[in-house]
Amino acid sequence: MPSRPERIPIPWPQRWETIRERAIPAICFVATAAACAWLWRAQSSMAPLVVGHVYGDVVEVRSPVDGRLLMAGGDSSAATPTLARIERDAVCARVARGDDAAQVVEVVAPLSGVISGPPAPTGQFLSKGDVILTITSGVPKYIVCSFPESAPAPPRPGEPVAVRSKAPGAEWVRSTIQAVGPAVETRPPRTPDVVVPETGWPVRVALPAEHEFAAGATVEVRFLPSNRK
Incomplete structure (x- = not known):
């Protein structure tokens, strides 16, 4: 037998x-x-910290007739500067119906607030429904911020956040996300202390029940870990 x-x-x-x-x-x-x-x-699991801005209701004031714009915002000689104050029911624009300067239609402000965008230039011919100016209410309604684009996934409505003012010693208060934009957006800087454009998912945050935020204020928003599955 052969050996192995x-x-x-x-x-x-x-x-x-x-x-x-x-x-x-x-x-x-x-x-x-x-x-x-x-x-x-x-x-x-990290909690991103971003800058948010407090907004009030925004209303577009539109021309009720076809005609030429004689005045917008209270100054007939020049465009009213952005953030000029205007009161509810005050005349915020005058439009000459058609080309007849004698038939002037006065447009009143639907709410108190500030003019948040450049009004249409005086002398411009408007069609009925054209936007004359935009008024932002001074009553705070919600917070808008951008969720970082580099995060693994955008937040979802109903998830928790914490908000505080930028004043020294301000305390965090809890709130929730109301809505999230469908795509990443780049928003220009809105305050002197924010010089870099904000890129991310636009997020609308509910005002906390206990807050002292004024419309136009800058706040800090921290996205808290959620129990999503």
């Missing part, structure tokens, strides 16, 4: 070379995947 051939021992340097070529890449792959998963979970 004797196994030739493999030298350890050659064995180590085989391990290095086969096992080490697999170990590195598993370690990298585990590290990526850990970083993803860590980033997902």
Whole structure:
């Protein structure tokens, strides 16, 4: 009966070379995947801190007739500066019906607030329904901010946030997200202390029940970890 051939021992340097070529890449792959998963979970659990802005109701004042704009915002000689104050039921525009300067239609402000955008220029011919100016109420209604584009996923309506004013020593108060925009947007800086455009998902946050925020104020918004599945 023929004898079984004797196994030739493999030298350890050659064995180590085989391990290095086969096992080490697999170990590195598993370690990298585990590290990526850990970083993803860590980033997902972070609470991003962003700058938000308090808004009031916004109303567009439109021309009730076809005609030429004689005055917008209370000054017939020049465009009213943005953020000029205007009271409810005050005359905020005058429009000459058609080309007849004798038939003037006065337009009154539907609410008290500030003119939040440049009005239409005096002398411009308007069609019925054209926007003359925009008024933003001085009564705070909600907060708008941008959720960072670099985050793993956008927030969802109903998720918790914390809000505080930028005054020294201000305390955090809890609130919730009302709505989230469908796509990432870039919004220009709105205050002197925010010089970089804000890029991210636009988020509307409810005003906390206990707050002292004025319309136009800048606040800090912290997105809190949620229990989403």
